[in-house]
């Protein structure tokens with residue numbers, strides 16, 4: 001899944017509408033656009049919450065790479081999404097390549113770190129959480145929901161962020 005930016009929150013009692021549509025099928029991968037909107041039951045007001053693009057890849061079989069059925073764009077909007085999907089795919093592949101290069105060259109770029117008064121040693125911000133995966137955490141293929149893993153990650157990251165924050169308040 002590409003970056004997800006939450007523009008607004010969704011409160012308890014609100015209605016959430018999630019829409020997904022295949023923008024383009026490539027060879028063994030496809031891009032699915034997902035949008036989330038929210039509705040207030042009492043006022044009828046609706047607002048956009050977030051939008052994301054997910055890439056699904058069909059696993060190779062013994063006979064090799066899977067060839068997906070193509071998805072034909074018919075409307076003007078579908079044609080725009082179809083073209084943009086190819087550009088986004090290109091960016092994802094470049095990004096993955098750059099990250100691999102960066103990781104392999106990062107040790108060569110290590111420099112001297114400046115010392116600051118009251119600074120928190122990075123090691124002190126380390127937080128670890130242990131979770132047991134239970135049936136409600138998993139999808140129909142018994143894989144843990146990505147969103148569940150993200151929720152756990154966010155909780156642990158919030159706790160890790162408390163040291164630099166407390167240093168600002170003092």
Ligand SMILES: CC(=O)SCCNC(=O)CCNC(=O)[C@H](O)C(C)(C)COP(=O)(O)OP(=O)(O)OC[C@H]1O[C@@H](n2cnc3c(N)ncnc32)[C@H](O)[C@@H]1OP(=O)(O)O
Pocket residue numbers: 026027028029030055057089092093096143144145146147149
């Ligand atoms: C909670 C969750 O998120 S569950 C999901 C957890 N994630 C996973 O299981 C993914 C683990 N990774 C993998 O299985 C592999 O690395 C894959 C499938 C992503 C790539 O496999 P590879 O063996 O490198 O295969 P290959 O290079 O042939 O790529 C297969 C397809 O994936 C696409 N792909 C590969 N990397 C990326 C990427 N970073 N972004 C988008 N598409 C990608 C390729 O373009 C190709 O698509 P195409 O056949 O339509 O041209």
